[in-house]
Amino acid sequence: MSKLTPKQVNSIKRKLGILLCRQGEDFLKSAFHIKPVVFDSRDVMNFLRDITGLPAGTISLSDRKYYLTDWETFKQIIEVDWTESYKYCSDFFDCDNSSFLFASRMGMMFKLNSASVCYGMLNYSDKSFGHAFNLIITHNNIGGLEARIFEPMTDEWCLIEKEKPSMIGYKEYKILWIIMF
Numbered sequence: 001m002s003k004l005t006p007k008q009v010n011s012i013k014r015k016l017g018i019l020l021c022r023q024g025e026d027f028l029k030s031a032f033h034i035k036p037v038v039f040d041s042r043d044v045m046n047f048l049r050d051i052t053g054l055p056a057g058t059i060s061l062s063d064r065k066y067y068l069t070d071w072e073t074f075k076q077i078i079e080v081d082w083t084e085s086y087k088y089c090s091d092f093f094d095c096d097n098s099s100f101l102f103a104s105r106m107g108m109m110f111k112l113n114s115a116s117v118c119y120g121m122l123n124y125s126d127k128s129f130g131h132a133f134n135l136i137i138t139h140n141n142i143g144g145l146e147a148r149i150f151e152p153m154t155d156e157w158c159l160i161e162k163e164k165p166s167m168i169g170y171k172e173y174k175i176l177w178i179i180m181f
Contacts, residue, residue, distance in 0.1 A: 068139045083101050
């Protein structure tokens with residue numbers, strides 16, 4: 001019997017890793033029976049402009065249609081998402097990386113393009129600094145839209161209310177720019 005070379009072992013690891021990742025995603029997808037409600041980009045843009053007060057030039061919508069679910073379903077998805085489990089690493093896996101990962105995973109795995117990435121300011125303890133985070137749009141039972149700030153590194157969130165500060169604990173999240181893709 002011949003011994004496997006390190007190159008052969010690495011090849012097996014890569015193939016098995018890909019297989020496990022894809023199978024795991026398939027298991028997660030099949031555990032949810034999401035029936036999204038479709039909204040036109042004009043409706044989403046008008047909603048975002050109204051709720052945030054941002055001008056249209058600071059809101060980028062890449063798609064013509066947006067596929068939304070209700071907040072209760074989105075909370076269940078957040079429970080199985082593991083973005084917050086990645087170790088923070090300045091410049092390589094920090095706030096922008098986790099925000100884009102979360103939004104991309106929602107589209108890729110659950111066919112929901114309703115988790116956007118926001119760049120803005122995080123204010124707390126008399127300090128202010130740039131930060132990236134997510135904004136999740138959901139539909140409610142009466143056909144309207146709701147938006148929440150979501151912190152993908154901690155799974156914390158807050159409802160966005162027009163003309164009120166968006167607070168998660170003692171931290172204020174101020175949106176300066178939104179991209180939905």
